[in-house]
Amino acid sequence: MSVHAYPLPAVPPPPGVGGLEPTPGNVATQGPAPAIDPTVPPAGNVANKPRVQLKDAEIKMIIAGGWTDSYRAAKNKPARQALLAENILPQLRTVNTELTDAVWKLRKSQIKLWFQNEKRKDSARARFTMTRKPSLKQVACHVYKTQIAAIAATRANGARAGTTGYLPVFQGAVNSFIETLNPKQLAELETEKRNWEVKGHPDEMKQKAAENNGLTYLRTCAETQFREMGMRSITWECHKNKAGDTLVQMHDFNREIGGLIIARFEDRHPAVVVAFEDAFMEHMRYIQEVATGAVVEDISK
Numbered sequence: 001m002s003v004h005a006y007p008l009p010a011v012p013p014p015p016g017v018g019g020l021e022p023t024p025g026n027v028a029t030q031g032p033a034p035a036i037d038p039t040v041p042p043a044g045n046v047a048n049k050p051r052v053q054l055k056d057a058e059i060k061m062i063i064a065g066g067w068t069d070s071y072r073a074a075k076n077k078p079a080r081q082a083l084l085a086e087n088i089l090p091q092l093r094t095v096n097t098e099l100t101d102a103v104w105k106l107r108k109s110q111i112k113l114w115f116q117n118e119k120r121k122d123s124a125r126a127r128f129t130m131t132r133k134p135s136l137k138q139v140a141c142h143v144y145k146t147q148i149a150a151i152a153a154t155r156a157n158g159a160r161a162g163t164t165g166y167l168p169v170f171q172g173a174v175n176s177f178i179e180t181l182n183p184k185q186l187a188e189l190e191t192e193k194r195n196w197e198v199k200g201h202p203d204e205m206k207q208k209a210a211e212n213n214g215l216t217y218l219r220t221c222a223e224t225q226f227r228e229m230g231m232r233s234i235t236w237e238c239h240k241n242k243a244g245d246t247l248v249q250m251h252d253f254n255r256e257i258g259g260l261i262i263a264r265f266e267d268r269h270p271a272v273v274v275a276f277e278d279a280f281m282e283h284m285r286y287i288q289e290v291a292t293g294a295v296v297e298d299i300s301k
Contacts, residue, residue: 054114056261057095063259065091071115084112134196137174139189142202148177203240210239215251222253232258234265236276238284248281 054062062068067088074080089108099107141148149161152173156166181189200206218235225231235251250273252265266273289295 054111055095058092058111059261061092061095062088068115068259080115084115088115134193134201136189136193137178139193139196140178141174142205143189143192144177148173151177204242207240207244208242211241214239218251219253219256222251223257226257236280238280248277248284250277 065088067083070083071080071088074083089111092111093104096104096107148170152161152166152170155169155173157169160166161170178186196202201209214237218237222233222235225233232254234254236248237251238246238248240246250266254260255262255264286295290297
């Protein structure tokens with residue numbers, strides 16, 4: 001996977017129309033992900049962290065051994081761990097003889113992380129189309145976030161948000177809060193729920209989803225296209241992250257699917273990438289201008 005992030009110029013909204021404010025900080029810049037140093041511990045499956053890249057010799061051995069299929073077919077975590085420890089890692093050690101034992105220990109962690117991130121069955125695959133309708137509880141959590149969090153805090157007994165101990169407490173807080181709402185407030189929630197169904201989730205939720213799940217969905221799409229239709233593609237996309245920064249990125253997953261040892265698109269065609277990124281950024285700005293009302297497009301021409 002290769003990612004480039006470029007600044008998308010902020011578009012000042014016309015009077016009375018919402019949109020990006022033309023102030024510094026609206027746009028993020030992020031260079032290409034650096035190569036992985038085998039002496040540095042893996043960063044983990046965290047947004048905006050570089051992903052593990054395998055050497056060509058490692059990829060060739062993985063393909064020859066059919067290990068990606070075996071890893072995906074493993075029924076549970078112990079089976080995957082055993083496959084790595086007893087079969088995959090000992091053989092990959094033979095193409096990393098230049099590494100000391102201490103460095104190999106770190107490299108093993110990176111290889112394990114690569115299999116976990118790239119080759120495990122993806123639970124997000126079933127949610128690929130993201131067609132789930134919002135629930136009333138989900139809407140309530142967004143509209144009454146502060147009030148529900150206050151109830152949960154009094155019941156949490158020190159459990160932090162996001163932990164397994166906090167989840168049932170939070171769900172109970174949601175149920176308790178909804179029971180206190182009067183008919184008018186419940187009707188307003190139902191109206192907001194219908195708005196979500198028609199217009200989509202609020203922008204801040206979309207931004208969070210893009211940052212947390214966007215890369216997974218794009219990779220899943222590329223894998224599905226190849227596996228089921230024999231299609232290969234390179235994706236350019238534009239989104240806002242949780243901080244509200246606008247990112248333009250290119251994703252090339254072709255090196256990671258289909259078992260080929262290939263160069264990346266931007267390495268073979270750097271001039272094309274530079275030329276296309278300028279046009280893509282200009283088009284994204286144009287779309288943003290139309291969306292905010294700064295430009296009114298007459299498609300009848």
